[in-house]
Amino acid sequence: MNLFQELRQRRVPQITSGYIVGGWGLLQFLTFLESRMAVSPNLVNLIGVSLLLLLPSIITLAWVHGKPGRDTWGRTPKVIVPANILAIVLLLGFMFNGRDLGAVTQTIAVEDEHGAVIERVIPKSEYRRRILLFYPECEESEAHPWIRETMVFLLGMDLSQDEFVEAVVPGLMTGAFQDAGSADGHGLPRPLQRKLARDAHISYFLTGTIVQEEGQWRLETELHDSESGKIVAHNSQTAASILTLTDLVSRQVREDLGIPTGHLNENTDLPVADMTSADIQALTDYVQAETGITHHNDWAGAISPLEKAVTADPQFTLAQFFLFAVRHTLGDTAGGSEAITAAMENIYRVPERLGFLIKSQYYFNEKRDADKALAVLNMWSQIYPNDIAAYQQMATFYFVRQDLPRTIAAYEKILEVDPSRVQYLEQLAGLHKQLGNLDAAEGYLKRYVEYFPSRADGYQNLADFYTDTGRLDDARQELTKAQLLEPEDLNITLGLIDLDIKNGQFNESKQALLDLQAGAETTRDRYRTTVRLMNLAGIQGQTDLLIQQIDLFRASSLEIMNPVQANLVYALTLPAISRCGRSQVAQERLAAARDLLSAPYNDLVGVGQAMVDAELGQVSEAKAALAAAVAVIEDLKFETFRPNVSLAEGMIAEAEGDLETAVAHFRQALDTAIKVEPVFRLRLARALRLAGQEKEALAVLTEAAKYEPSHPAFQLEKA
Numbered sequence: 001m002n003l004f005q006e007l008r009q010r011r012v013p014q015i016t017s018g019y020i021v022g023g024w025g026l027l028q029f030l031t032f033l034e035s036r037m038a039v040s041p042n043l044v045n046l047i048g049v050s051l052l053l054l055l056p057s058i059i060t061l062a063w064v065h066g067k068p069g070r071d072t073w074g075r076t077p078k079v080i081v082p083a084n085i086l087a088i089v090l091l092l093g094f095m096f097n098g099r100d101l102g103a104v105t106q107t108i109a110v111e112d113e114h115g116a117v118i119e120r121v122i123p124k125s126e127y128r129r130r131i132l133l134f135y136p137e138c139e140e141s142e143a144h145p146w147i148r149e150t151m152v153f154l155l156g157m158d159l160s161q162d163e164f165v166e167a168v169v170p171g172l173m174t175g176a177f178q179d180a181g182s183a184d185g186h187g188l189p190r191p192l193q194r195k196l197a198r199d200a201h202i203s204y205f206l207t208g209t210i211v212q213e214e215g216q217w218r219l220e221t222e223l224h225d226s227e228s229g230k231i232v233a234h235n236s237q238t239a240a241s242i243l244t245l246t247d248l249v250s251r252q253v254r255e256d257l258g259i260p261t262g263h264l265n266e267n268t269d270l271p272v273a274d275m276t277s278a279d280i281q282a283l284t285d286y287v288q289a290e291t292g293i294t295h296h297n298d299w300a301g302a303i304s305p306l307e308k309a310v311t312a313d314p315q316f317t318l319a320q321f322f323l324f325a326v327r328h329t330l331g332d333t334a335g336g337s338e339a340i341t342a343a344m345e346n347i348y349r350v351p352e353r354l355g356f357l358i359k360s361q362y363y364f365n366e367k368r369d370a371d372k373a374l375a376v377l378n379m380w381s382q383i384y385p386n387d388i389a390a391y392q393q394m395a396t397f398y399f400v401r402q403d404l405p406r407t408i409a410a411y412e413k414i415l416e417v418d419p420s421r422v423q424y425l426e427q428l429a430g431l432h433k434q435l436g437n438l439d440a441a442e443g444y445l446k447r448y449v450e451y452f453p454s455r456a457d458g459y460q461n462l463a464d465f466y467t468d469t470g471r472l473d474d475a476r477q478e479l480t481k482a483q484l485l486e487p488e489d490l491n492i493t494l495g496l497i498d499l500d501i502k503n504g505q506f507n508e509s510k511q512a513l514l515d516l517q518a519g520a521e522t523t524r525d526r527y528r529t530t531v532r533l534m535n536l537a538g539i540q541g542q543t544d545l546l547i548q549q550i551d552l553f554r555a556s557s558l559e560i561m562n563p564v565q566a567n568l569v570y571a572l573t574l575p576a577i578s579r580c581g582r583s584q585v586a587q588e589r590l591a592a593a594r595d596l597l598s599a600p601y602n603d604l605v606g607v608g609q610a611m612v613d614a615e616l617g618q619v620s621e622a623k624a625a626l627a628a629a630v631a632v633i634e635d636l637k638f639e640t641f642r643p644n645v646s647l648a649e650g651m652i653a654e655a656e657g658d659l660e661t662a663v664a665h666f667r668q669a670l671d672t673a674i675k676v677e678p679v680f681r682l683r684l685a686r687a688l689r690l691a692g693q694e695k696e697a698l699a700v701l702t703e704a705a706k707y708e709p710s711h712p713a714f715q716l717e718k719a
Contacts, residue, residue, distance in 0.1 A: 088632075130165075134188065134206070137716060161268060202421075218245075219245055247271055282309040289302035340362050426444075463478035587613075610651070
């Protein structure tokens with residue numbers, strides 16, 4: 001009897017094929033449950049691999065027991081079957097260790113800002129998908145202006161109502177686009193799109209082409225895997241309206257991302273028109289305003305199209321909220337109040353996560369109730385514990401108040417939810433550095449380098465850390481590594497120039513910076529070089545150059561920051577003019593800077609005003625200006641200004657001859673500084689010397705030499 005006949009007699013093919021068919025049917029049923037009832041795909045994979053690995057045991061048992069008649073166990077099955085099972089257990093334990101085998105969702109109980117407890121079903125973090133939306137191509141863009149931007153805005157809004165998806169829109173990638181050479185995110189080649197998605201740690205990106213044919217809009221899309229670059233799905237959808245088209249494309253994209261079908265069928269999926277506006281012109285006006293701000297920093301230009309949008313559709317919630325933000329930024333408090341009140345009245349129209357953002361801003365800015373604003377953020381993070389945006393808002397909230405432990409906790413939570421968000425390692429390192437936990441800070445940055453040894457930004461971040469902590473040789477080594485990877489990166493070049501300045505190579509560095517400034521291709525590049533030239537002019541006491549660079553600094557700031565932020569930062573640079581001997585010029589400019597801001601932010605200029613007044617010996621004026629600023633800081637909890645307040649208080653005390661109090665304030669400025677500026681150490685050393693504490697002053701200067709080995713002011717003070 002040959003082997004085939006023996007196998008048939010023992011019914012091995014029949015039993016094995018029956019096992020395979022049954023296993024295949026079980027897998028199909030589990031796949032159905034995965035898509036319809038949100039069963040974990042890990043469980044399906046576990047059972048599938050188990051069935052496959054059990055095949056040797058099934059064949060062995062079929063050989064032994066498949067033949068008609070009485071069977072006995074021999075040595076072979078007693079060895080093969082246990083060995084097979086043991087191997088399966090070990091292999092599955094290795095393959096699926098730590099993976100969630102339960103449902104893809106979980107039920108939680110949360111408390112709202114009024115204390116009411118509600119239950120919610122939410123997706124687990126590992127099943128959420130991040131996708132970067134790029135503007136589609138459109139040959140008829142001149143005939144249909146804003147169609148590409150409007151399409152992406154609508155698609156982002158539609159996707160945002162699904163808890164399984166985080167859609168990243170181009171407005172959140174402005175800086176990366178500009179660094180890549182595109183002012184508005186259009187015209188990026190496919191390899192660069194993939195690089196941008198990978199650099200932002202986004203797993204998928206969507207590209208496409210939109211055309212209008214015979215009164216119908218058609219959008220062809222390609223979903224790409226950012227890591228491999230492969231096209232995951234290619235689809236085409238057609239509709240008479242871009243609103244209807246958006247609804248179709250949104251569903252298809254979520255299916256292509258592998259979102260469970262059962263969730264898609266049961267989840268709230270409102271038409272995008274219900275969440276935004278059915279008025280196409282209102283949508284276009286809104287998108288024009290939003291794009292003008294995100295890509296061109298044109299805040300004033302956003303007012304007119306936003307007002308048109310809310311006039312055409314007063315229930316356009318997002319347009320009302322955006323109008324509030326613009327009016328508030330430009331100083332129209334009453335107009336901002338009107339807009340956010342309208343947004344709150346129609347908050348039910350936007351996805352819940354966006355509603356939390358609107359509500360928190362309403363409590364904070366309109367009601368001046370920081371506790372309720374924080375309660376809303378807490379509720380947001382509880383209902384959507386996998387929503388990174390909630391923790392980002394909380395981190396910002398706590399950082400402004402300089403509650404660093406809670407800020408750290410928020411960023412740690414982000415990494416817990418999504419370990420791939422390694423960009424937050426840099427923020428954590430900065431916070432620990434500010435707290436003096438230098439080993440922990442360095443550890444975070446080294447973790448990033450370990451994850452991405454071929455990326456230059458990790459070495460740059462380490463170099464910045466070493467520069468800030470006085471390890472200048474280590475900083476240069478890290479920048480040299482980074483330059484090998486990205487020889488044309490401006491940030492690396494500027495980092496090396498920073499080290500040259502610290503080592504006293506002033507004239508060479510100034511010429512290099514002037515050349516870089518003249519050849520800057522983008523506002524962001526010009527801003528970076530101008531900051532260095534401004535600081536170098538202050539170090540060398542070249543007042544004319546300093547004033548020139550401060551003007552250029554403000555001009556570039558206004559192109560990349562919102563007006564309030566840009567004008568506040570500008571005001572805080574003006575005391576440098578006074579330190580270079582032009583106190584009267586600094587006073588005049590501070591008065592003009594105050595007029596650029598509306599209440600209450602205009603009073604914050606008093607921090608810089610107090611410094612200049614104190615240097616002129618105008619103590620009463622300095623105290624009055626500082627008191628007004630402190631009132632705003634305490635009201636809004638803007639604790640990030642506190643180090644500069646302490647510096648101004650120390651200068652006032654020194655002007656009054658109270659050197660002991662001055663030393664205490666200067667120490668406090670040094671201890672609480674987010675980033676220690678040379679002026680903090682210099683003021684402390686000077687006050688200690690004037691107080692007769694030369695030994696302590698020398699200790700401060702010796703410590704400062706680690707960070708500023710060639711700074712002329714430190715050398716003079718030491719002499």
